[in-house]
Amino acid sequence: MKLSGAKILIESLKKEGVEVIFGYPGGSVLPIFDVLYDNPIKFILTRHEQGAAHAADGYARATGKAGVCLATSGPGATNLVTGIATAYMDSIPVVAITGQVKTHLIGNDAFQEADVTGVTRPITKHNFLVKDVRELAQTIKNAFHLAQSGRPGPVLIDLPVDVTMAETEFHHPKEPDLRGYRPTISGHPGQIKKAARLILQSKRPIIYAGGGVIISGASQELKKLADKASIPVTTTLLGLGCFPQTHKLSLGMLGMHGTAYANHAIMESDLIIAVGARFDDRVTGRLDAFAPEAKIIHIDIDPSAISKNVEVDIPIVGDARNILSQLNKIVKPVQTKKWLERIDGWKKKSPLSYKKDDKLRPQYVVEQIYELTKGEAIICTEVGQNQMWAAQFYQYTKERTYISSGGLGTMGYGFPAAIGAQVGKPDSIVFDIAGDGSFQMNIQELATAVANKLPVKVAILNNCYLGMVRQWQELFYKKRYSFTCLANPDFVKVAQAYGARGIRVEKKKDVTPALKQALSVKDAPVVLDFIVEKEENVFPMVPAGEAINRMIGGMA
Amino acid sequence: MKHTFSVLVENKFGVLARVAGLFAARGFNIESLAVSPTNDPTVSHMTIVVDAPDERILEQIKKQLNKLVDTIKVQDLTTEDFIDRELVLVKIAVDAKIRPQILEIAQSLEAKIDEAAANAVTLEVVGDKNKIHTLLQLLKTFEIKEVVRTGRIAMSRK
Numbered sequence: 001m002k003l004s005g006a007k008i009l010i011e012s013l014k015k016e017g018v019e020v021i022f023g024y025p026g027g028s029v030l031p032i033f034d035v036l037y038d039n040p041i042k043f044i045l046t047r048h049e050q051g052a053a054h055a056a057d058g059y060a061r062a063t064g065k066a067g068v069c070l071a072t073s074g075p076g077a078t079n080l081v082t083g084i085a086t087a088y089m090d091s092i093p094v095v096a097i098t099g100q101v102k103t104h105l106i107g108n109d110a111f112q113e114a115d116v117t118g119v120t121r122p123i124t125k126h127n128f129l130v131k132d133v134r135e136l137a138q139t140i141k142n143a144f145h146l147a148q149s150g151r152p153g154p155v156l157i158d159l160p161v162d163v164t165m166a167e168t169e170f171h172h173p174k175e176p177d178l179r180g181y182r183p184t185i186s187g188h189p190g191q192i193k194k195a196a197r198l199i200l201q202s203k204r205p206i207i208y209a210g211g212g213v214i215i216s217g218a219s220q221e222l223k224k225l226a227d228k229a230s231i232p233v234t235t236t237l238l239g240l241g242c243f244p245q246t247h248k249l250s251l252g253m254l255g256m257h258g259t260a261y262a263n264h265a266i267m268e269s270d271l272i273i274a275v276g277a278r279f280d281d282r283v284t285g286r287l288d289a290f291a292p293e294a295k296i297i298h299i300d301i302d303p304s305a306i307s308k309n310v311e312v313d314i315p316i317v318g319d320a321r322n323i324l325s326q327l328n329k330i331v332k333p334v335q336t337k338k339w340l341e342r343i344d345g346w347k348k349k350s351p352l353s354y355k356k357d358d359k360l361r362p363q364y365v366v367e368q369i370y371e372l373t374k375g376e377a378i379i380c381t382e383v384g385q386n387q388m389w390a391a392q393f394y395q396y397t398k399e400r401t402y403i404s405s406g407g408l409g410t411m412g413y414g415f416p417a418a419i420g421a422q423v424g425k426p427d428s429i430v431f432d433i434a435g436d437g438s439f440q441m442n443i444q445e446l447a448t449a450v451a452n453k454l455p456v457k458v459a460i461l462n463n464c465y466l467g468m469v470r471q472w473q474e475l476f477y478k479k480r481y482s483f484t485c486l487a488n489p490d491f492v493k494v495a496q497a498y499g500a501r502g503i504r505v506e507k508k509k510d511v512t513p514a515l516k517q518a519l520s521v522k523d524a525p526v527v528l529d530f531i532v533e534k535e536e537n538v539f540p541m542v543p544a545g546e547a548i549n550r551m552i553g554g555m556a
Numbered sequence: 557m558k559h560t561f562s563v564l565v566e567n568k569f570g571v572l573a574r575v576a577g578l579f580a581a582r583g584f585n586i587e588s589l590a591v592s593p594t595n596d597p598t599v600s601h602m603t604i605v606v607d608a609p610d611e612r613i614l615e616q617i618k619k620q621l622n623k624l625v626d627t628i629k630v631q632d633l634t635t636e637d638f639i640d641r642e643l644v645l646v647k648i649a650v651d652a653k654i655r656p657q658i659l660e661i662a663q664s665l666e667a668k669i670d671e672a673a674a675n676a677v678t679l680e681v682v683g684d685k686n687k688i689h690t691l692l693q694l695l696k697t698f699e700i701k702e703v704v705r706t707g708r709i710a711m712s713r714k
């Protein structure tokens with residue numbers, strides 16, 4: 001039987017296990033929307049295509065499955081761009097489907113035409129322009145395979161409207177057809193043996209774990225390695241949750257706003273075991289001063305991530321879970337007692353802290369969210385101080401519970417991502433720990449959350465500032481607060497106008513009751529407007545370009 | 557140091573843009589790039605000559621080329637025995653005194669000669685990078701009006 005391209009698209013998505021599409025209609029996707037009209041596949045109408053892209057990304061991070069978003073040609077597609085770039089930087093499997101003008105009009109500056117494969121080429125893992133309906137089914141198979149395998153990432157499929165209208169026989173291909181694409185999965189046994197030997201010889205080893213651990217589902221193996229060899233673990237921002245922060249070997253996050261003890265430990269280490277992390281500049285600080293005595297074992301599925309920023313002694317290319325389980329079979333206990341004592345000294349001397357008085361401080365809000373959700377919630381964040389406090393003052397114990405735009409640092413990411421996470425995990429408590437600035441970048445998605453009865457909780461750490469930028473201005477630009485002071489709307493009223501709940505909290509003692517009230521709402525989003533100390537800073541902090549043990553502020 | 561890469565890619569639209577975009581986005585300099593079909597209609601061949609300032613960048617270039625979904629095979633020919641060729645057209649301003657000197661150079665390099673213009677001679681030289689280098693050295697003292705080169709093509713001897 002012949003099917004239209006639009007039908008083939010939706011049937012193929014179902015065969016790929018897709019349960020939900022986030023998107024927005026328009027002229028060149030009308031045939032697709034006509035199929036969606038009475039199709040059992042779930043469709044979530046966002047209020048901006050950027051919201052759809054972030055929601056697909058949040059869904060993917062929360063569930064581990066590919067997220068799918070759909071937009072029309074031209075402006076619809078270009079509105080996806082920030083979301084696609086966000087997913088690309090953090091290696092998130094997203095499949096973006098965009099309408100395109102009719103094939104014979106491509107290149108003519110037709111109405112709502114944009115060269116979307118051109119625009120997204122550097123921010124997708126790969127993209128496709130389908131010019132013939134007979135190639136559609138195979139292209140979708142390839143797209144999902146690419147998005148989810150190897151180092152995952154967003155893949156875009158551009159579909160001219162005549163291709164979605166044309167008909168052909170539908171056969172769902174069993175296999176992808178990509179001869180140039182062969183990610184390495186199992187690590188080289190010789191390299192793994194060398195790594196085990198190096199670990200045994202080390203005196204001050206440290207595991208530096210990133211988002212790749214979560215992507216490959218390697219948390220259990222990582223824990224085994226740490227326990228078996230008694231090696232402390234620090235994680236990147238995106239690695240939060242891959243190792244329980246309640247574990248005695250946990251050092252929390254490292255880097256620019258990492259813990260003092262994680263930064264001291266990595267700087268003094270003689271062996272860094274990097275797993276699914278990429279030595280980003282926010283982590284290493286000044287490169288030529290980074291961990292001067294350390295040998296480096298680098299486990300990563302992407303060969304191009306290895307020796308890109310730092311020279312690596314033992315590269316092991318492959319899937320982290322696979323490699324760690326091989327390594328765990330041969331690794332032997334290491335005498336790290338002294339080393340752990342030294343680290344404990346730092347932990348005692350410089351814990352993460354903030355002023356405990358009766359002012360309403362943002363860190364306190366995050367701590368209370370942790371207390372009330374017992375670390376079981378999914379915490380999405382915006383970008384800025386809110387993101388860092390959410391990373392510092394909530395103890396993550398499970399993977400896929402801290403969801404944040406790390407690589408691109410996209411303000412406006414957290415709320416739509418929380419919507420996606422809530423759709424994917426309907427039984428979980430989902431928070432967006434937000435800034436007053438960031439939340440306003442996708443505040444329109446309140447309508448999406450209300451319409452779909454999603455009980456996402458937005459906890460605005462409202463400091464009336466673009467706080468993180470203000471912090472830099474305070475510290476490095478003589479307090480010249482150039483355009484970082486915000487005149488905000490009444491967020492409670494805004495929430496109410498959208499049909500959401502709104503709660504304002506101005507006193508410390510009201511934080512817990514307000515959170516409890518928010519947690520009791522099960523069928524609507526809740527906006528919590530926490531009026532916090534305006535000029536609170538995120539500490540410790542490594543100034544840009546400094547070595548990461550040169551921290552300022554806090555007790556560091 | 558200059559490196560010559562032989563790259564097999566899918567013969568699809570957009571592949572050249574992906575390769576060019578990769579170099580542009582990462583600030584790697586392409587010295588020459590020659591693309592052509594192969595005996596397999598689904599595969600194109602690219603010879604890419606790049607100047608890699610250090611090992612780290614060279615490694616990145618290789619890895620990034622390999623990472624492209626549409627690349628089938630990447631070889632750094634510099635590390636092995638290979639054949640390379642380039643065709644160069646050079647137009648040189650001549651008068652009665654200079655013309656014989658140019659013709660002599662042409663003969664020594666087995667160049668083809670085009671003398672259709674009254675006050676210029678165009679040489680067509682095919683050769684490996686040494687020969688092309690010699691040609692350009694020999695012509696240095698003359699008034700060159702135009703040079704057009706195909707860019708290097710190369711193939712492993714194995």
Ligand SMILES: Cc1ncc(C[n+]2csc(CCOP(=O)(O)OP(=O)(O)O)c2C)c(N)n1
Nearest residue numbers: 384385386409411435436437438466467468
């Ligand atoms: C889309 C976007 N624009 C600009 C920035 C630069 N930026 C980083 S943090 C920040 C301030 C964020 O303010 P707010 O959301 O209120 O968070 P706070 O730091 O106050 O917690 C800005 C403007 C960014 N990261 N993303």
Ligand SMILES: [Mg+2]
Nearest residue numbers: 435436465467
């Ligand atoms: Mg703010």
